[in-house]
Amino acid sequence: MPAASPSADVLRGTLDLLILKTLTLEPMHGWGISQRIEQMSKGVLDVNQGSLYPALQRLEQRGWIGSDWRTTTNNRRAKYYRLTATGRRALGDETASWRRYVSTVELILGTA
Amino acid sequence: MPVQRIVLRLRAALRRRTADRELDEEIRFHLEREQEKNVSRGMSDADAWRRAYVSFGGVQQVREAHREVRGVPWLTDLSGDGRVALRTLARRPALAVAAVITLALGIGANTAIFSAVDAAILRPLPFPAPDRLVMLGENNPEMNWHMESVAGANYLDWKEQVGAFQDIAAYTSGTGHLTLTGAGDPQLLTTEAVTGNFFAVLGGRARLGRVFTDDETWDTTHATVVLSDRAWRSHFGADPAVVGRTIHLDGRLTRVIGVMAPGFTFPSPTVDVWYTQGWDRASRTQVWFRRAHWLRAIARLEPGVSVDQANAQFQLVVRRLQQQYPATNRQMGAGMVPLHTYLVGDTRTALFVLLAASGLLLLIACANVGNLMLVHANGRAPEVALRLALGAGPWRLTRQVLTESLVLSSLGGAAGFALAWLGVRAIALLAPAHTLPDAGVHVDWSVLAYTLAITMACGVAFGIAPALWSARRDPGDAIKEGGRGPHEGHRMRRWGEALAIAEIALALMLSSGAGLLVRSLWRLAHVPPGFDPHGVLAVGLELPQARYDTTPKISAFDHALIARTRAINGVTDAAIVSHLPLTGTEWTSSFAIAGRPPGEFGSEVAHREVGPDYFRAMREPLLAGRTFNSTDRDGSQRVVLINDVVARRFFPGQNPIGQRLTFDKVPDSSSVWRTIVGVVGSEHQISLDAEPRIEIFSPQEQDPSGDIFLLVRTTGDPMSLVPQVRAVLHEIDPEQAIVEAQTLDDVVTTSMARARFLTTLLFVLAIVGLALAVVGVYGVMAQLAQRRTHEMGIRLALGASTGAVRWLIVRHALTMLVPGLAIGIGGALLTTQALRSVLYHVAPADPATFVVVPLALALSALVASWLPAAHASRADPAQALRVE
Secondary structure: OOOOOOOHHHHHHHHHHHHHHHHOOOOEEHHHHHHHHHHHOOOOOOOOHHHHHHHHHHHHHHOOEEEEEEEOOOOOEEEEEEEOHHHHHHHHHHHHHHHHHHHHHHHHHHHO | OHHHHHHHHHHHHHHHHHHHHHHHHHHHHHHHHHHHHHHHOOOOHHHHHHHHHHHHOOHHHHHHHHHHHHOOHHHHHHHHHHHHHHHHHHHOHHHHHHHHHHHHHHHHHHHHHHHHHHHHHHOOOOOOOHHHEEEEEEEEHHHOEEEEOEEHHHHHHHHHHOOOEEEEEEEEOOOEEEEEEOOOOOEEEEEEEEOOOHHHHHOOOEEEEOOOOHHHHEOOOOOEEEEOHHHHHHHHOOOHHHOOOEEEEOOEEEEEEEEEOOOOOOOOOOOOEEEEOOEOHHHHHOOHHHHOEEEEEEEEEOOOOOHHHHHHHHHHHHHHHHHHOHHHHOOOEEEEEEHHHHHHOOHHHHHHHHHHHHHHHHHHHHHHHHHHHHHHHHHOHHHHHHHHHOOOOHHHHHHHHHHHHHHHHHHHHHHHHHHHHHHHHHHHHHOOOOOOOOOOOOOOHHHHHHHHHHHHHHHHHHHHHHHHHHHHHOHHHHHHOOOOOHHHHHHHHHHHHHHHHHHHHHHHHHHHHHHHHHHHHHHHHOOOOOOOOOOEEEEEEEOOOOOOOOHHHHHHHHHHHHHHHHOOOOEEEEEEEOOOOOOOOOEEEOOEEOOOOOOOOOOOEEEEEEOOOHHHHOOOOEEEEOOOOOOOOOOOOOEEEEEHHHHHHHOOOOOOOOOEEEOOOOOOOOOOOEEEEEEEOOOOOOOOOOOOOOEEEEEOOOOOOOEEEEEEEEOOOHHHHHHHHHHHHHHHOOOOOOOEEEEHHHHHHHHOHHHHHHHHHHHHHHHHHHHHHHHHHHHHHHHHHHHOHHHHHHHHHOOOOHHHHHHHHHHHHHHHHHHHHHHHHHHHHHHHHHHHHHOOOOOOOOHHHHHHHHHHHHHHHHHHHHHHHHHHHOOOHHHHHHOO
């Protein structure tokens, strides 16, 4: 694990972004999302798995994702989350603003 | 409605359950999958499970966070906070009970008083556009008149000549009575004689039939009547066919033309029928029509005309009449007052005094709640500091504290409402007749909410906020010091003491006012009325003019009544008088004394007609000459008695016996002269607090009046005689009803009703205020004693006596008591000036009051501080040392 892990606040915004990104492929349940994020970030982002659920709830309340209970491939009930149209648009905006943020920070760090 | 709300609540609660259950299922699914993954990586089952848990983070925190996001965290937290608040308060029951009682008393008293003030003063009159109505009255500096009754001719001239008034209505000042016969027992109806436009001007509408027309002012008296809703129901069985029917009133045939709507009872809530003035058109040019003053006149202003503009026009007309009719109007001015102001009258002072007093009480309640909250917050400072240090958000803590206040104020508000409900009923019972409207007094919800909000805001502002604020300044320090940094602790103690000082000062101001009123009432109750009221029954009778139209007829009735009443077992004396003392009514007249310049005296004299034995029956002393006897008959020499005040004012150092006087201001050849045959003691005619006035008595036989009171003195209970008197009356005249029957003791008591009402309420408010202040002092001292238990333990261990240790605490109490009393006395000296007009023979700065009240307050406060001091000093030193 890298010496400096991102602070909680940055992480919260990031987590929303990562969830949205993850759900662009297909509807997934919570555990699946956590596995995918871990995979995508190659373990760099130390996401507390539990913090996923309040974030999912928040996104659902915003109308960016929807959810329903389905049966998994090995016949167990799980709550699946999917991206809504609003969520897809929001992902575009959030991605753009994240990029702007990152490049600004880069710029500052580069010039300093 | 409530059912619906309950369903909604339940559904929300169920939904919350569902959401929690779903989340739990999600988490379980997540953990199981994680465990499976870990097992597949070669961990043991147990390790895999533990590992899954660790990477998930705290399950409980996730649940909480989820709930917070999920929504209406306000509501869900509120119930949580509410439970915590109840637990917190339950841990300190004494404090919670004290706070609830304080809130209940402060809110209850204020709401009750304000509701009464609102009903009596603030609520508009039940007429359309009531602010456009003004009462007109005549002023005469020569006779010391202010807003007195109006002469008929003057009323008509105003009505025709003042353009700023849309119209003016008039009614006879004072109600009358008519006997309804022809349907069972004779029944007495309360009547009001009005002008034809009376209902139109006031905007009163008939529920059945019609009201009078303007033209019916003339030549119509007793021909037609309008019934009140009350009379329609009680005497006519609410029969809609009554309109158009002919009824017997005082033996005359009268047609009912209408029934008024229930809300219209002007000018008296007891009025049964209205009939018209029925003036003879010829009387307009007669002198008596401008000399006799018997009307109350109410004008409705033209739209767009201000009161000042109307008054300017009105004064022009009044001045013109002064020049036009010098014989009657030379000094006759007139004034106008908004009808509402006129009707509220004296009630205003009393209710405003009460309003101010309840305001003081509210301040005391606020300070008290503030103080209790401070004690409470202080007690939980360590907990607050700990929670802050552990990272609780300040908002979360504030919310917890606010919830506690909410719980307290809900309890206090509920108890306060119950008290206000009782208080309003008590006020309605205590209030003198007709000071509060018939519609009654109701608990005013907005006032209840308002006082509750104020008190709680004070509690938060003065109590909790400073405590929180000081705890938040430096959590580390706060924890080290057990929640009380030396500096903050000191500051908060000062705060509490300042609140206690304020409470003592306010309570002193309140109870000084009450003390003054109690002394004033005591003095009033000990004023000798000028007669002996004990054991006397007074029965009011009105002989209808239609049947008693000559002096012999009235005399015969009077003789028979007296003779038969005397024969009743237990009756020691019986007499007749034209009206009772202390009832606020009197007839007055100009007068002149033979051989003295006319108009010398200026003032008018009260006059009454009495039967021969009046003074004996009333146990009034004869000071000179003789009283009336059977020789003073109709046709014999006209004689009068004067009271002591007349003798002293007009015949100082002379013998008034044999002097003559007349009830004419300027005697002429038609004047009737009467010879003074005796001097009697003086009664208080108007009220106990008004000095006896000059008064002249004539024999009932020489000036017979059909409106009389029969006075019956007995050795037993006066009221028990009523059936026998009724029977006597029935024997003499079966068509004659009793107007009213009361004891003279009741008459005296009723005359003090207003003073007693004000005094009782203020006394109650003061006692409540005093109790709250003492509770406040107790709270501060208990806190202090607790804080100093450690120190006291050391002192006791070192050999200090218990007394010395207690003195420490009591001495501390004195540092609050002395400034509190000083400020309070200063404030009271200023505020009690406002009571001047309601005090009888007591100075606003009455020395006795200002000694007794502060002493009583000081004593109660010292007891309140002695109790915790005694408690603390009884503690085992070893135990005390272990505290903290």
